Amino acid sequence: MTPRTGHGISRRGVLRRAGAGIGLAVLGAGAWGCGPVEDPAAAPSAPKGTPGAPAGDAFTTPPPGTAPKPLWQRNTAKGSLGLDTLAVAGDVVLVSGDPLIGRDVTTGEERWRREEVAIPGAKMLVRGGTLYLASAQYDGDLVGLDPATGRETWRSRLGKRYSQPRPIAADEKRVYVLAGILEKDFSVERNVIAAIDTSTGKVAWQERRDAGTEEYGITGEATDRHLVYTDFRENVTVRDTATGRQLWTKKIGRSNSGRLALHEDLVIVADAGKLRAFALADGTERWSLASEEFTRFHGIGVLDGMLYAADSGHVLRAVDPATGKESWRTGTLLEVAYPGQFAKVGTTLYAATELDDKGGILAFDARDGKLRWRYNDGSKALDQWYVAAAGKRLVALHAERLTALPAV
Numbered sequence: 001m002t003p004r005t006g007h008g009i010s011r012r013g014v015l016r017r018a019g020a021g022i023g024l025a026v027l028g029a030g031a032w033g034c035g036p037v038e039d040p041a042a043a044p045s046a047p048k049g050t051p052g053a054p055a056g057d058a059f060t061t062p063p064p065g066t067a068p069k070p071l072w073q074r075n076t077a078k079g080s081l082g083l084d085t086l087a088v089a090g091d092v093v094l095v096s097g098d099p100l101i102g103r104d105v106t107t108g109e110e111r112w113r114r115e116e117v118a119i120p121g122a123k124m125l126v127r128g129g130t131l132y133l134a135s136a137q138y139d140g141d142l143v144g145l146d147p148a149t150g151r152e153t154w155r156s157r158l159g160k161r162y163s164q165p166r167p168i169a170a171d172e173k174r175v176y177v178l179a180g181i182l183e184k185d186f187s188v189e190r191n192v193i194a195a196i197d198t199s200t201g202k203v204a205w206q207e208r209r210d211a212g213t214e215e216y217g218i219t220g221e222a223t224d225r226h227l228v229y230t231d232f233r234e235n236v237t238v239r240d241t242a243t244g245r246q247l248w249t250k251k252i253g254r255s256n257s258g259r260l261a262l263h264e265d266l267v268i269v270a271d272a273g274k275l276r277a278f279a280l281a282d283g284t285e286r287w288s289l290a291s292e293e294f295t296r297f298h299g300i301g302v303l304d305g306m307l308y309a310a311d312s313g314h315v316l317r318a319v320d321p322a323t324g325k326e327s328w329r330t331g332t333l334l335e336v337a338y339p340g341q342f343a344k345v346g347t348t349l350y351a352a353t354e355l356d357d358k359g360g361i362l363a364f365d366a367r368d369g370k371l372r373w374r375y376n377d378g379s380k381a382l383d384q385w386y387v388a389a390a391g392k393r394l395v396a397l398h399a400e401r402l403t404a405l406p407a408v
Contacts, residue, residue: 059392059406059407059408060408061408062373062408064372064373065372065373066373067361067363067373067374067375067376067405068373068375068405068406068408070377070403070404070405071108071393071404071405071406072107072108072403072404073108073377073401073402073403073404074103074108074401074402075400075401075402076095076097076101076397076400076401076402077095077097077098077099077100077101077120077400084096084123084124084125085097085121085122085123085124085386085397086386086387086388086395086397087124087125087126087131087147087388088105088126088388088389088390088395089126089129089131089147089148090147090148091104091105091106091390091391092104092105092111092147092148093105093388093390093395093402093404094124094126094131094147095397095402096118096119096120096121096122096123096124096133097118097120097121098115098116098117098118098119098120098136099113099114099115099116099117100113100114100117100118100150101113101114102147102148102149102150103402105390105391105393105395105404106393108402108404111148111149111150112149112150113150114145114150116136116137117133117135117136117143117145117150117152118133118136119133119134119136122134122166123166123167123168125167125169125170125175126147127170127171127172127175127198128172128198129146129147130144130145130146130147130153130154130198131144131145131146131147132144132154132167132170132175133145133167134164134165134166134167138164139157140157140158140159140160140162140163140164140165140179141155141156141157141165142155142156142157142165142167142175142177142196143155144198154198154201155201156175156196156201156202156203158177158179158192158194158196158203158206160182161181161182162179162180162181162182162192163179163180163181163182163188164179164180165177165178165179165194166178166179166218168218168219168220168229169220169221169222169227169228169229170198170222171222171223171224171241172198172224173197173198173199173241174195174196174197174198174204174222174241175195175196175198176193176194176195176196176220176222176227176241177193177194177195177196178191178192178193178194178218179191179192179194180192181208190208190209191208191209192206192207192208192209193206193207193209193227193239193244194206194207194244195227195241195244204244205243205244206244207239207244207245207246217231217232218230218231219231219258219259219260221260221262221267222241223241223262223280224241225240225241225242225280226238226239226240226241226247226267226280227239227240227241228260228262228267228280229260230252230258230260230269234251234252234253235249235250235251235252236249236250236252236260236267236269236278237249237250238267238280238283247280247281247282247283248282248283249283250278250283252269252271252276253271253272253274258270258298258299258300258340259299259300259301259341260300261300261301261302261307261321262280262302263277263302263305263307263321263322264321264322265279265280265281266278266279266280266286266321266322267280268300268302268307268321269300270296270297270298270299270300270309271297272296272297273290273291273293273295273296273297273311274288274289274290274291274297275288275289275291275297275300275307275309275319275324276288277321277324286324287323287324288324289317289319289324289326291311291313291315292311292313292315294313295311295312295313295315296311296312297309297310297311297312298310298311298312298338298339298340298354299338299339299340299341299342299351299354301341301342302321303342303343303344303349304344304366305321306318306319306320306321306327306366307319307320307321308339308342308349308351310338310339310340310351311338312338313332313338314332314333314336314337314338315329315330315331315332315333315338316329316330316333316338316339316351316364316369317329317330318366318369328368328369329369330364330369330371333362333371335358336353336358336359336360336362336374337353337354337355337358337359338353338354339351339352339353339354339362340352340353340354340384340385341385341386341387342387343387343388343389343394344366344389345389345392345394345407346407347365347366347367348363348364348365348366348372348407348408349363349364349365349366350362350363350364350387350389350394350407351364351387352384352385352386352387352396353384353385354384354385355382355383355384357380357381357382358376359376359385360374360375360376360377360385360398361374361375361376361385361387361394361396361405362374363375375396375403375405377398377401377403379398379399379401381398381399383398383399384398385397385398386398389407390404391407392406392407393405393406393407394406394407
């Protein structure tokens with residue numbers, strides 16, 4: 001029988017709640033010319049849990065400046081906040097929380113539900129038809145689930161001498177994890193980067209990180225040849241995915257645990273008031289682009305061969321990721337928060353804003369940067385927004401509400 005505290009809560013439950021709190025605190029710390037248009041006012045809030053518009057793909061485009069109405073809205077589990085906690089796999093949408101629920105993108109209805117399988121707010125990775133996430137049992141395992149059914153299809157562990165392995169990136173062959181190294185007194189002074197083979201579940205390689213490097217605040221991406229990550233220690237680092245060998249590392253000018261962007265042979269990071277592009281092979285700086293004085297870059301992303309970057313002056317830019325040359329920039333979007341994360345469907349760019357009750361999902365014409373509409377759920381919650389494309393739909397996460405919108 002599982003030991004219980006004096007209030008009837010299991011010891012496992014206490015550990016899970018404490019771990020979730022630590023994870024959310026860390027994620028929260030990380031966790032990032034338009035002419036006159038008709039008033040892009042927020043759409044009215046739909047009641048929680050209502051199905052919204054009928055299912056289907058025959059969406060009616062609203063008038064210019066008017067946001068589409070939600071197709072459906074559902075409440076999410078508490079603690080479902082953090083970088084990369086929203087994922088779409090085929091026709092299933094997932095939000096990192098407990099319970100972990102797979103919902104039908106079209107209707108919002110539950111496909112499956114799993115208790116005590118995910119750490120609320122923890123990063124989820126979907127690669128090769130598998131959802132990879134850290135085990136909620138705090139047993140050192142990394143698990144893989146079938147996103148369509150929620151069934152466990154894969155499991156691996158680094159061993160008992162490692163503490164709380166967390167996936168940071170994945171490609172078609174490996175999942176890359178960060179874990180603390182447990183000392184004899186159970187303290188953690190060093191941490192390790194490891195690659196786990198997705199076919200065998202065995203460790204392909206593991207490398208100790210330099211002394212003094214942070215175990216948290218890590219944001220990573222992987223290509224066939226390179227694992228790239230940034231951290232709270234203001235570094236950008238690249239390793240060889242085949243061997244784990246560190247190819248290069250560079251200091252950047254501010255704490256950066258937000259998203260980085262990859263394009264062909266380049267990694268692009270937001271470094272305070274500059275965008276900087278480095279060659280993946282050797283770290284050579286290929287180009288840089290400065291924002292206006294006293295402003296900093298925040299959200300960046302490469303979609304369909306174009307780099308989109310927003311700054312604290314509420315300006316959004318489209319930039320050629322190969323050269324750093326601007327294609328267009330918006331005017332100052334003073335009435336809304338600046339974007340922190342992006343999705344794209346067709347010729348429309350969708351941006352999820354940072355912390356601001358006037359924010360929401362912004363829709364821009366990706367060809368010229370013209371603001372088409374803004375959707376806000378009317379909740380006045382200050383939480384950050386997240387958005388993901390799902391075919392002809394968008395799914396947006398805000399506070400404890402998941403909303404589906406037509407991508408129009």
